[in-house]
Amino acid sequence: MRHSLYLAGALFLASPAAGQSADLPAEILPPALPWSGASERLIAGKTDPWITPAERADFAATPRYSETRAWLERLAAASPLITIETFGRSGQGRDLLMVRASKGGKKPVVLVQAGIHAGEIDGKDAGLMLLRDIALRGKDELLDRVDLVFVPIYNVDGHEAMSRWNFPALRGPREKGHVANARNINLNRDYAKADAPETRAMIALLRQLDPILYVDCHVSDGFDMQYDVTFTYAGWGRYAYHKATAAWLMERFGPHATAALERAGHVPTLYPSPIDTRAPQKGIRQAPEGPRYSTGYGDFIGVPTVLVENHMLKPYRQRVLGTYVLLQAALTLAGDDADRLVAAKAADRASRPADMLVRWKQDPNPVGWVEAFKGVAFDTYRSPATGRMEQRWTGQPVTFRMPIIGQQPVQTVRLPKAWWIPAEQTDVIDRLRLHGIAFETITAPRKLTLDRVTLRNPEVQRAQDGRFPMKAAFDHDTGPEELPAGSIRVRADQPLGLLAASLLEPEAPDSFLVWGFFPEMLSSPPYAEDFVRAPLAEALLASDPAAKTAFERKLAAEPAFAADPEARLAWLTACLAGHPAFTLRYPIGREF
Ligand SMILES: [Zn+2]
Numbered sequence: 269m270r271h272s273l274y275l276a277g278a279l280f281l282a283s284p285a286a287g288q289s290a291d292l293p294a295e296i297l298p299p300a301l302p303w304s305g306a307s308e309r310l311i312a313g314k315t316d317p318w319i320t321p322a323e324r325a326d327f328a329a330t331p332r333y334s335e336t337r338a339w340l341e342r343l344a345a346a347s348p349l350i351t352i353e354t355f356g357r358s359g360q361g362r363d364l365l366m367v368r369a370s371k372g373g374k375k376p377v378v379l380v381q382a383g384i385h386a387g388e389i390d391g392k393d394a395g396l397m398l399l400r401d402i403a404l405r406g407k408d409e410l411l412d413r414v415d416l417v418f419v420p421i422y423n424v425d426g427h428e429a430m431s432r433w434n435f436p437a438l439r440g441p442r443e444k445g446h447v448a449n450a451r452n453i454n455l456n457r458d459y460a461k462a463d464a465p466e467t468r469a470m471i472a473l474l475r476q477l478d479p480i481l482y483v484d485c486h487v488s489d490g491f492d493m494q495y496d497v498t499f500t501y502a503g504w505g506r507y508a509y510h511k512a513t514a515a516w517l518m519e520r521f522g523p524h525a526t527a528a529l530e531r532a533g534h535v536p537t538l539y540p541s542p543i544d545t546r547a548p549q550k551g552i553r554q555a556p557e558g559p560r561y562s563t564g565y566g567d568f569i570g571v572p573t574v575l576v577e578n579h580m581l582k583p584y585r586q587r588v589l590g591t592y593v594l595l596q597a598a599l600t601l602a603g604d605d606a607d608r609l610v611a612a613k614a615a616d617r618a619s620r621p622a623d624m625l626v627r628w629k630q631d632p633n634p635v636g637w638v639e640a641f642k643g644v645a646f647d648t649y650r651s652p653a654t655g656r657m658e659q660r661w662t663g664q665p666v667t668f669r670m671p672i673i674g675q676q677p678v679q680t681v682r683l684p685k686a687w688w689i690p691a692e693q694t695d696v697i698d699r700l701r702l703h704g705i706a707f708e709t710i711t712a713p714r715k716l717t718l719d720r721v722t723l724r725n726p727e728v729q730r731a732q733d734g735r736f737p738m739k740a741a742f743d744h745d746t747g748p749e750e751l752p753a754g755s756i757r758v759r760a761d762q763p764l765g766l767l768a769a770s771l772l773e774p775e776a777p778d779s780f781l782v783w784g785f786f787p788e789m790l791s792s793p794p795y796a797e798d799f800v801r802a803p804l805a806e807a808l809l810a811s812d813p814a815a816k817t818a819f820e821r822k823l824a825a826e827p828a829f830a831a832d833p834e835a836r837l838a839w840l841t842a843c844l845a846g847h848p849a850f851t852l853r854y855p856i857g858r859e860f
Contacts, residue, residue: 297439298492299663300583301644305533307589310397318343318400322393322441327585330389330441333362333428336420339396340367347403349411356469359450360425364469367395369402370415376610378602379479380595381419381470384455384486384562386426386445387435390578391485394591395420410596413603417477423466425450438487440584453734456484459565460558460771460778461785462699463734474571475704480609481521481572481602484562485591488577491545492661494642496582497529497590500539500575502567506635507556507675509624509766510616513572513609520605521574521598528597534590535642539577543673546659548643551671554635556628558778559770568767569703570616572609574598581661617763624766626775627679635674640667679775683760684858687772688718691754693855696771696780700758705768707758710751718749718857721774726790726852736784742774742854749857757859774854786855793841793851805840815843 312319321331321339331339337352344350349371354363382391395418401407402416410416421427427445434444448454449464458467474482488498501508501517508514522538529536540552557564566573576594578587602609645664648657689696691709700707726740758768774781809816819840823830830836842851 297437298581298644298661300439300581301494301663301665303496303533303582303586305586305589307532307534307593310401310589310592311585312397312400318404320393320396320400322584322588323397325441327393327440327583327588328442330393330444330584332430333421333424336392336396337365340365340399340420343399343403349408350399350403355419355473357465358423358425359465360428362424362428364422364424364466365420366473367399367418367420368415369399369411369418371408371411375411375413375415376480376602376606377415377417377477378481378483378599379417379419379474379477380483380485380598381422381562382485383421383423383427383445384484385447386421386423386429387438387447388485388487388578389421389427389441389445390487390584390587390591391483391576391595392420393588394485394595397588398592398595407596410599410603413606414480414599416599417473417479419470419473422470423449423455425466435487435580437489438580438584439582440587448733451734456486456562457560457733459562460560461733461735461780461783462702468702471702474569479571480606480613481574481598482562482566483574483576483595483598485576486578487580487587488539489580490540490542491548492581492644492646493540493548493579494644494665495535495537495540496579496586497534497536497594498539498577498579499525499536499594500563500577501573502561502563503556504538504554506554508567509556509621510567510570510619512612512615512619513570514567516605516608516612517572517574520608521572521601524601525574525594525597528600529590529593532589532593534586534593536590536594537638537642539575540638540641540670548641549668549670551634551673552638553630553673555675556625558776559767560778564778565767568770569764570613572612619766620761621683621766623680623682624769624773624776625677625680626773626777627677628675629678631674631676634671636672638670638672641670643668643670681769681773681775683765683769683773684719684860685761686757686759686859687768688716688749688751688857688859689756689758689772690855691752691756693756693786695785696856697756699771699780700756700768703764703767703771705758705764705771706762707756710753710755710757712753714751714755716749716751716857716859717746718859719744719746720749720857721854723789723852723854728784728790736787737782738784738786738790739782751857772856774856781854789852789854791851793838796841798837801837801841804844805837808840808844812843815840818843 356364429446430443453464505518543550559565559568645666646661651658722743724741729737
């Protein structure tokens with residue numbers, strides 16, 4: 269679940285009070301499409317001592333953390349190929365588990381994670397089956413050229429908050445975890461700002477392993493369709509910021525995974541993110557994405573990353589089997605292509621883009637078409653609950669032509685040579701260190717000409733994922749600065765230069781500024797008496813023709829400003845030399 273406008277807490281509101289739930293119909297979901305496929309042969313027999321908990325439950329249930337851990341520890345005890353490690357702790361203090369499947373030696377790593385949105389847990393139960401078959405059932409050749417590192421339950425606190433009311437649109441398992449972590453932070457919005465302990469652990473793990481392939485397992489939301497396993501990459505490949513890894517994903521991963529899934533009886537496609545779930549024929553949306561997401565983060569750090577979005581209305585059994593097939597195909601291909609992947613990563617990390625796209629808008633003309641989209645028919649009925657027409661999916665397959673709605677660039681920023689961060693911005697500096705972005709600290713003051721950014725019309729947005737994001741327009745001006753000792757210089761010329769740009773360029777959609785890291789910018793300047801401020805401002809207007817011209821232009825253009833004595837005085841005070849540096853002033857300077 270990823271691209272819908274989705275409130276993490278909304279599903280809790282849907283939970284009825286205790287005692288009111290017993291009489292609801294058992295099946296409120298649309299009809300399931302009939303399915304059978306060769307991948308069903310992967311399921312262990314009922315008497316198999318290595319049957320996984322989900323198989324034993326006929327995929328009606330998924331095991332809790334403790335049962336999952338116990339099963340994996342038993343497997344590790346039985347096979348020299350499997351070891352269990354921890355890579356951090358959750359907010360509630362649970363160990364974050366990773367399983368390493370390896371034949372030894374130093375091989376490139378394929379990193380697979382399940383349950384970042386804990387209710388979307390298909391990857392965990394598929395991974396357990398695949399690990400069993402690697403360890404004990406003759407599939408160990410998958411480890412001849414790569415190691416598998418598998419995180420069975422990434423959002424472990426959300427996973428343990430299981431309820432039948434979580435993810436009600438998913439056809440199984442019966443009880444599912446919560447989408448976000450214990451502080452209601454959606455971990456698949458947190459890669460850039462890195463607030464959650466789980467995110468910080470995952471970023472450290474990514475740096476430690478530096479995988480040649482990163483797979484993030486989800487279940488979709490949206491609309492009904494015939495496809496069961498869908499997947500995509502940052503910006504659908506089309507809008508990726510790093511081109512070499514994106515090309516490998518599109519040219520190699522996509523066709524290979526598709527062929528493997530079709531051979532096993534599944535119906536794969538590139539993840540279709542709907543423009544309008546009530547009118548699927550309007551098309552599917554493709555757009556650039558920032559490093560808040562796993563896929564966007566992978567793109568910015570130069571790690572090929574796959575988002576798996578199994579279709580919500582397919583039975584859990586079918587979804588788990590499809591995930592197994594996809595993961596096996598990913599391991600095989602990563603082994604075949606290990607050298608190409610290493611080269612693609614190196615090419616991306618050696619690239620030094622001169623600019624970065626930060627704003628885009630929907631392209632009025634489709635950028636492509638899906639000629640025969642495998643959809644499902646629906647009709648509508650008037651709901652006594654909502655009072656409006658609601659959609660009812662009929663389970664009847666239909667095929668239609670589907671436009672791909674792309675994006676046009678609106679704003680691109682030219683990247684500076686370096687960014688300058690004051691020593692007191694410790695939250696930001698801490699995160700640069702976590703991400704592995706290189707910087708230097710100056711030990712003596714330095715004089716430089718810097719581009720400085722001032723906020724215009726800042727607005728604090730509704731709370732999201734533990735923060736109050738900020739929206740503003742930005743004015744740039746260039747001037748001399750004296751940077752004190754202890755200031756941090758982050759140069760763009762480094763392998764993670766593009767990630768640094770995405771965090772430090774104020775206009776970038778996932779910048780620290782946009783995520784609300786600098787609330788001090790919105791505080792008022794220190795108080796001074798009007799009988800002093802007014803003559804100071806008058807003196808400024810008399811002595812500084814540039815300030816006078818800008819002031820008069822603003823008076824003419826903005827009647828509300830002209831009618832507001834306090835705003836006029838605040839604006840003029842801000843023009844005075846020696847004014848407090850932080851009011852509306854972005855603390856990070858840009859060196860060209
Ligand atoms: Zn998801």
